[in-house]
Amino acid sequence: MLIKIEKYRKKKHKISRKDVKILDYGCGKGESVTWFKERGYNNTYGVDINPIVIRNGLTLLSEKGYSRKSLELLDKNGKTSFPENYFDFVFSNQVFEHIEDINKVINEIFRITKENGEGFHLFPAKWGPLEGHLFMPFIHWLPKNHFRKFLIFFFVSIGLEPRYPRWKETINENKKKRTEIYYNYSVNKTFYRDSSELEGVFRKFNFHVSLYLFKKNINIRELIRRFVLSNNVLLTQAKKSSNSSMRYFDEVKK
Incomplete structure (x- = not known):
């Protein structure tokens, strides 16, 4: 991604690091925002819909001496307060699978x-075998119904479930309750799409889109790892030649 940003500012637009405007859409507590700022990209911003992580991120920015205005809380529709045509580069990392109404966000x-302006968007492949949040295979392939819930219960029963602080609400809970927590998360917080579907939505809103291909010369071990933890990357470029901006929200109002 950094290579893409450098290519954008040097070869295409000849602007300095401090002047290029970058947005991390779905920034969490803003670690990537501070990472870019530490490397001279002063106009790097982050947005997220979770008020807790934004609050933690504001503390992180203050500790590092950066403006708290660099992080912003999204509204419920995924909208920001930034003006039109503001950013040179927008990226997201493992965000789109958590968005139910992807049209509003891409708009x-x-x-x-x-x-x-360009974009770099990394997201888990819909047909990758391992669900990357619960670390259970195949559950995201199933409909959001009792079949999925049964498979989750099976994995919980054999001890195949996540064991890290994010799931502290499952501590001291029985198998049935833990299954309920995992199932509700998979239903309400994950919305997997294949790359062609996302490409179509980006094109609908006047982006040129290409699928990023990772280097081909990799060993078998790396190939297996990439298959299990499958990710896709879409590269985008905004084309403002038509009146497609705000198209989706206009349609909703009608």
Whole structure:
């Protein structure tokens, strides 16, 4: 991603690091925002819908001496307060699978991206065998019904479940309750799409889109790892030649 940003600012637009405007859409507590700022990308911002992680991120920014205005809480529709045509580069990392109404979000990304501004969006492949949040195989392939819930219960019963602080609410709970927690998360917090579906939505909002291909010369071990932890990356470029901006929200109002 950094290579893409450097290519954008040096070869295409000849702007300095401090002047290029970058947005991390779904930034969490803003670790990537501080990472870019530490490397001279002063105009790096982050947005997220979770008020807790934003609050933690504001503390992190203050500790490092950066402006607290660099992080912002999204509204319930995924909208930001930034003006139109503001950002040179917008990226997201493992965010799209948590968004139910992807049209609203990509429309907003289009609105705030400059003409010919670029994007780098990494998301888990729908048909990758391992669900990356619960670390259970195949559950995201199943419909959100009792079949999925049964498979989750099976994995919990054999001890195949996540064991890290994010799931502290499962501590001291029985198998049935833990299954309920995991199932509700998979139903309400994950919305897997294949790359062609996301490409179609980006194109709907006047982005040029290409699927990023990782280097081909890799060993068998790395190939297996990538298959199990499958990710896709879409590279985008905003084209503002038509009146597609705000198209989706206009349709909703009608």
